[in-house]
Amino acid sequence: MKIEDIKKIGIAGAGTMGSGIAQIFARKGYEVVMTDISEEFLEKSKKLVSIFNSSLIEEGLMTESEIENTIKNISYSTDKRVFSDTDVIIEAIIEKMDIKQDFWREVEEIAKSDAIFATNTSGLSITGISKKIKNKSRFIGMHFWNPPHIIPLVEIIRGDGTEDKTVDTLVELVKRIDKEPVVVQKDAPGFIGNRIQFAVFREALNIVEEGIATFEDVDRAMKYGPGFRYPIIGPLQTADLGGLDTFYYISSYLFNELSDVKEPQEVLKKLMDNNELGVKSKKGFYDYSDGKDEEAIKRRDKMFFKMLKYIHNA
Numbered sequence: 221m222k223i224e225d226i227k228k229i230g231i232a233g234a235g236t237m238g239s240g241i242a243q244i245f246a247r248k249g250y251e252v253v254m255t256d257i258s259e260e261f262l263e264k265s266k267k268l269v270s271i272f273n274s275s276l277i278e279e280g281l282m283t284e285s286e287i288e289n290t291i292k293n294i295s296y297s298t299d300k301r302v303f304s305d306t307d308v309i310i311e312a313i314i315e316k317m318d319i320k321q322d323f324w325r326e327v328e329e330i331a332k333s334d335a336i337f338a339t340n341t342s343g344l345s346i347t348g349i350s351k352k353i354k355n356k357s358r359f360i361g362m363h364f365w366n367p368p369h370i371i372p373l374v375e376i377i378r379g380d381g382t383e384d385k386t387v388d389t390l391v392e393l394v395k396r397i398d399k400e401p402v403v404v405q406k407d408a409p410g411f412i413g414n415r416i417q418f419a420v421f422r423e424a425l426n427i428v429e430e431g432i433a434t435f436e437d438v439d440r441a442m443k444y445g446p447g448f449r450y451p452i453i454g455p456l457q458t459a460d461l462g463g464l465d466t467f468y469y470i471s472s473y474l475f476n477e478l479s480d481v482k483e484p485q486e487v488l489k490k491l492m493d494n495n496e497l498g499v500k501s502k503k504g505f506y507d508y509s510d511g512k513d514e515e516a517i518k519r520r521d522k523m524f525f526k527m528l529k530y531i532h533n534a
Contacts, residue, residue, distance in 0.1 A: 223396070226336075226389075227250065228251040228307050229251070229306060229307070229309075230310070231245075231255070231309075231312065232255050232313055232323065233256060233311060233313040234264065234296075236367070236368075237340055237366060238265065238312035239265040239269050240272060240366075242254050242265070243294075245397060246269075246290045246294045247282070247289075252294045253294075253295050254295070262296040281528070281529070303327055303330050304331065306331065309335055310338045311323060315342060315344060317344055320341070320349045321348075321351055322352065324349065324353050328355070333355075336390065337350075338359075338362035339362065341361060345379075346359070346361040347379040356380070357386065358383070360377065360378065360386050360390060361379070362375075374402075375401075376391055376404065378407060391403065416455070423478055424438045428487055429485050446458075451531075499513045
């Protein structure tokens with residue numbers, strides 16, 4: 221499949237991620253067909269797409285005419301056979317290996333022989349997901365980050381059987397929808413972003429559990445220290461600019477002090493046991509009762525949009 225031949229995108233899974241991915245491609249003029257197991261889920265997807273469109277309008281990142289075309293470019297179905305003429309199929313269904321494997325085995329019997337297969341898994345093995353399909357050369361990971369209509373990053377992940385031309389085509393496709401592609405050359409759990417994110421998360425929990433600082437100050441330290449740098453230069457260029465000798469000497473004594481636990485820490489286990497799951501349960505590290513959950517999401521997205529505008533204008 222050549223990049224010029226890609227006209228129609230199939231998306232399986234009408235949740236937040238699938239709906240956001242559909243909105244992105246439809247906005248860029250691609251014909252998109254969305255599937256899920258029930259009409260109820262598809263109706264929710266239509267509402268999500270509308271919310272994403274509205275937020276982009278409010279931020280001046282999208283025009284009214286673009287909304288009309290975006291909505292027109294998306295169709296919805298509960299029948300996987302609509303994938304028979306799609307050029308790229310992106311799967312964003314439940315994060316369970318066996319369900320994903322069975323989905324792709326079924327879709328391979330329906331799809332065109334040259335269609336590209338992409339899974340939006342957050343960290344499952346790409347090679348593992350492709351186990352039940354015959355042509356593994358066209359199978360690849362394509363991990364969007366939440367919220368997908370805002371966050372620029374898309375990780376392109378090789379499976380053991382993925383061909384170079386499949387990687388190259390998807391990298392170009394990601395650029396054409398104004399996202400930032402990175403290529404994960406080895407099928408490693410968590411890919412790039414989540415490996416970094418959870419290394420930070422583990423140490424953040426360790427700092428709280430060891431009594432070094434409160435969770436509020438851990439967040440503040442990240443936001444106004446390393447997190448302030450990373451959108452501009454990233455951790456490795458930060459080391460270049462700070463001096464690799466300095467980072468080497470600090471590493472020689474600090475690495476030994478950092479957490480290397482292999483199981484979730486007690487501070488996280490207690491929250492789980494109390495069903496304090498964050499925004500979804502109105503309480504986690506922070507309190508999200510009395511509308512604070514919606515306020516937190518709105519503020520997050522507002523700040524993300526500011527970052528996005530900065531990146532576009534930089």
